[in-house]
Amino acid sequence: MDLLLSLEMIAKYPFTKAAKEYVSSLRIDVESLGSPEFSRIYERAKFRVEEALEKGGRSYEIGDARAIMDRDLEVELLSFPLALFMVAALDDDFASRRFGLAEAIRAETLLSNERPEVIEALATEELGLDLKKVKKRLDKDYELAIHFTDYLKEASKFNAKEWKLVNRYLENGYVYITQRELARLMRSSIERYVLARIKAIGNVRPPEYMQEFIKEQKDKLLARKYKIEKLASGISPDSWPPCMKALHQSLTKGESLSHFANFALASFLLNVGMSVDDVVSVYANRSDFDERVARYQIEHIAGMKGSRTKYTTPSCGTMQTHGLCIEQGRLCGGVKNPLSYVRRFGRFKPKATNS
Ligand code: SF4
Incomplete structure (x- = not known):
């Protein structure tokens, strides 16, 4: 202490x-x-x-x-x-x-650059994490291990594969982590x-x-709000399927979405004809919003960057696999893709260009 x-x-x-x-x-x-x-x-x-x-x-x-x-x-x-x-x-x-x-x-x-004993004291005494010192050489040298329940509380929200529990070394209920990884886990507690x-x-x-x-x-x-509202004034979620409405609502509240959910929503918005600018504005409420990064990713999905492939919206089956379908599609009349919902129940105006 x-x-x-x-x-x-x-x-x-x-x-x-x-x-x-x-x-x-x-x-x-x-x-x-x-x-x-x-x-x-x-x-x-x-x-x-x-x-x-x-x-x-x-x-x-x-x-x-x-x-x-x-x-x-x-x-x-x-x-x-x-x-x-x-x-x-x-x-x-x-x-x-x-x-x-x-x-x-x-x-x-x-x-990340702190002495191990300091980061350990902060993690256990201030944030109440169940942590222990170890000495283990696996894919790299590990000096710390965290109880898997504390690990999952934060890591389950991360998208990157290396955070998935199946990709970690786990022994007697403890997950081996590096100091840098522990700092990343602590970030979320500090934010709260x-x-x-x-x-x-x-x-x-x-x-x-x-x-x-x-x-x-x-x-x-x-x-900033005025700019977002102006950009987003053409957006009308009324004709969207329940899954996309729900994702949009989460973003509006500033909640973070999984990597897949972000991809699904962005590809849906682009495919119903929204411009890259409009889609960027949808993401502007995220607390970690960085316009340059968001624009790059959205342009990539729109086929304006990288492989130049315009991505289509994931099917309802894939949405279900990721837990993003609402009420198992009961409200959607058996459509196979969220875009079909708009074609069937809303006004669908595809655009000739991506931006
Ligand atoms: S059935 Fe398809 S369109 Fe309807 S909520 Fe599920 S994923 Fe979305």
Whole structure:
């Protein structure tokens, strides 16, 4: 536990109990942080919020998260609860999710380069993961193993094959993992923690010194929403089959979909004649949305990149195999493909071009 008590540790990992206690012991309220002597804390908090909203944590991912930390560790630490307050003041679900993700990515990149005993202490003492030290040479050297129930809680949401339990080394109920993999598993728990902290703050009115910044961020969020709504104004899910409506609804709420579900929805939307821009706009509510990546993937499905094959929508049978068919097709009159549903029950207007 002592390992996690240094100022360096709590500044790096402000989600720990020690960090929270340290901040409370300083008895500095949000109002006071507007004083000139705290301007660095305010500037750093603004950076954290802007980094999240504009880049979704990419600066932490591609840069060195340690280098982005403020050299003054107290500034670094105190900027976290202040940034949480600012996000709560924005009162916007997308902003909260985006901030949660960015902070979790920040922590993940720091954890990946951490001493094994520190990451182990954080995983067990702070996040309650059932972890044990091992020494095993398999396809690579493993020094950690996690109980399979904790492993599955997070890894079952990942798409990549290497996370599937059947592709892992499992012994006596424990899955062998590398430190980097453990950091990835911890990212999701940290993200949930950050979201819960924002929710606990609730509706707050920003103090005077913060109001201009909050207004600027709200305007940007509003402009973004307007852009998405404008792009998506031609989308009418009324004529879509229940499976595609359900996937679209999940995305609108900002939930993440499996790789296959994303592919199924994107190929469906393109095949009913939506433009690449419109399909990109459908994905813009995801907290990890990156327009460049989304556009590339959608253009690939549309046959504008890579093999130049325009992919068709998976059949109802394949949708069922992936658990995405609704009520076993009872509402769909025996169609064999979601596109047939639109042809039969809706207005289907195929387009001559992909964009
Ligand atoms: S039957 Fe086909 S179109 Fe209908 S919900 Fe199932 S997968 Fe979708």
